[in-house]
Amino acid sequence: PRDPNGCPVSARAAAFNPFEPAYMQAPGDYLRWAREQEPVFWSPQLGYWIVTRYEDVKAVFRDNLLFSPAVALEKITPATPEVMGILQSYGFAMNRTMVNEDEPDHMARRRLLMDAFLPERLATLEPMIRALAREYMDRFIDKGRADLVAEMFYEIPLNIALKFLGVPDEGAEQLRQFAVAHTLNTWGRPTAQEQLDIAHNVGRFWQTAQNILDGMRAQPDGEGWMYETIRQHLKHPDVVPESYLRSMMMAILAAAHETTSNATANAFHTLLTHRQSWDDICANPALIPNAVEECLRVAGSIIAWRRQATADTQVGGVAIPKGARLLLVQASANFDPRHFENPDDIDVYRESAVEHLTFGYGAHQCMGKNIGRMQMRIFLEEFVRRLPHMRLVPGQAMSYLSNTSFRGPDALWVVWEPALNPERSGS
Numbered sequence: 001p002r003d004p005n006g007c008p009v010s011a012r013a014a015a016f017n018p019f020e021p022a023y024m025q026a027p028g029d030y031l032r033w034a035r036e037q038e039p040v041f042w043s044p045q046l047g048y049w050i051v052t053r054y055e056d057v058k059a060v061f062r063d064n065l066l067f068s069p070a071v072a073l074e075k076i077t078p079a080t081p082e083v084m085g086i087l088q089s090y091g092f093a094m095n096r097t098m099v100n101e102d103e104p105d106h107m108a109r110r111r112l113l114m115d116a117f118l119p120e121r122l123a124t125l126e127p128m129i130r131a132l133a134r135e136y137m138d139r140f141i142d143k144g145r146a147d148l149v150a151e152m153f154y155e156i157p158l159n160i161a162l163k164f165l166g167v168p169d170e171g172a173e174q175l176r177q178f179a180v181a182h183t184l185n186t187w188g189r190p191t192a193q194e195q196l197d198i199a200h201n202v203g204r205f206w207q208t209a210q211n212i213l214d215g216m217r218a219q220p221d222g223e224g225w226m227y228e229t230i231r232q233h234l235k236h237p238d239v240v241p242e243s244y245l246r247s248m249m250m251a252i253l254a255a256a257h258e259t260t261s262n263a264t265a266n267a268f269h270t271l272l273t274h275r276q277s278w279d280d281i282c283a284n285p286a287l288i289p290n291a292v293e294e295c296l297r298v299a300g301s302i303i304a305w306r307r308q309a310t311a312d313t314q315v316g317g318v319a320i321p322k323g324a325r326l327l328l329v330q331a332s333a334n335f336d337p338r339h340f341e342n343p344d345d346i347d348v349y350r351e352s353a354v355e356h357l358t359f360g361y362g363a364h365q366c367m368g369k370n371i372g373r374m375q376m377r378i379f380l381e382e383f384v385r386r387l388p389h390m391r392l393v394p395g396q397a398m399s400y401l402s403n404t405s406f407r408g409p410d411a412l413w414v415v416w417e418p419a420l421n422p423e424r425s426g427s
């Protein structure tokens with residue numbers, strides 16, 4: 001095959017397939033060859049240019065005019081007419097939200113909706129997160145064994161997301177079943193048959209989100225970010241239009257919830273498989289905030305994000321034609337030795353850890369990054385205090401949902417000896 005510039009595609013570029021398990025198992029390793037030999041390459045299987053080095057990924061993120069985020073939530077596997085028909089039957093109308101909006105609309109909207117993310121506002125969530133963490137741990141702390149994903153890391157970030165957004169709790173149970181469908185619909189490669197089921201679930205997700213939104217709009221004085229968004233829509237309908245409200249109601253649930261659940265599970269897996277790092281944070285919990293950054297670097301929960309070139313340009317010396325789509329693989333950039341010394345070492349003392357690209361970069365950088373970080377920090381603080389001797393169940397295979405972008409294990413089994421719990425023994 002040849003790339004859109006007419007150049008022959010190398011065998012490794014032709015073989016690149018983010019839907020095979022090796023990509024999810026270790027995306028940084030999977031693209032090591034590319035960082036070294038062909039840092040920007042055309043993937044015929046995906047129809048995207050793949051960008052793998054730190055400086056290139058950052059440069060593309062930085063210029064959101066030349067590299068538009070409009071394609072960020074596109075279906076990476078194009079919909080068949082049948083799938084389109086199903087989605088339409090549910091009134092599905094996913095449009096621009098925040099993450100895929102172009103300037104100048106994006107910045108005007110982001111400014112109007114930023115207040116709830118300010119550190120002093122977020123600090124008010126901390127006691128609730130800690131209380132939930134303790135309560136969930138109490139349920140299993142005497143059992144000596146738990147799947148941390150199913151028993152804690154899935155649910156608490158969901159609860160916190162709903163609380164932050166102001167979404168009534170009754171919505172939670174309905175919404176959680178649709179999360180996987182949304183991820184596969186947007187970033188996965190389901191078969192034609194699977195796509196039909198997924199389309200129905202995405203359609204139901206859309207309708208549920210609309211019903212919740214309509215309920216909230218009927219009482220627009222409620223507390224939470226979606227209520228603030230509704231009030232800004234009433235005041236500035238040109239900046240926060242109706243279509244934004246509707247699309248965001250669905251998109252933000254995935255953005256605020258799964259990203260944090262997955263990042264937490266990835267962090268615990270990383271630290272428990274590098275026991276020295278775990279022991280270091282147990283001995284000195286003040287290291288936890290930096291350990292969180294190092295975990296986001298080596299095992300982030302968003303591993304690749306998309307942009308589209310708005311003019312003929314170059315990335316890393318490779319010609320990129322106008323209209324071309326790019327997959328920026330942050331999980332590869334975060335292992336680039338041109339930026340991080342000994343990138344394969346997990347080092348909770350690493351000063352540059354915070355320079356990872358897991359939250360994106362520039363004008364669209366994640367608005368919720370401090371909510372994610374805060375939850376990860378609190379969970380680690382509670383575990384290193386209460387279960388410092390916890391271990392991974394040895395030999396468990398980690399499995400991941402096949403998709404380009406959302407990465408977190410389906411389960412994370414740990415064991416401990418309840419009698420050694422320091423709080424119980426009073427030590």
Ligand code: HEM
Binds near residue numbers: 069098100302
């Ligand atoms: C955008 C990752 C948690 C809300 C983004 C982007 C990434 C990302 C990669 C796109 C950045 C870009 O285009 O430059 C993550 C990760 C999280 C996380 C890894 C957890 C560890 C959250 C939470 C919330 C949130 C908890 C909300 C409560 C948003 C919003 C945007 C965004 C609103 C759009 C910002 C814009 O386009 O201006 N996030 N996110 N995220 N995220 Fe997060």
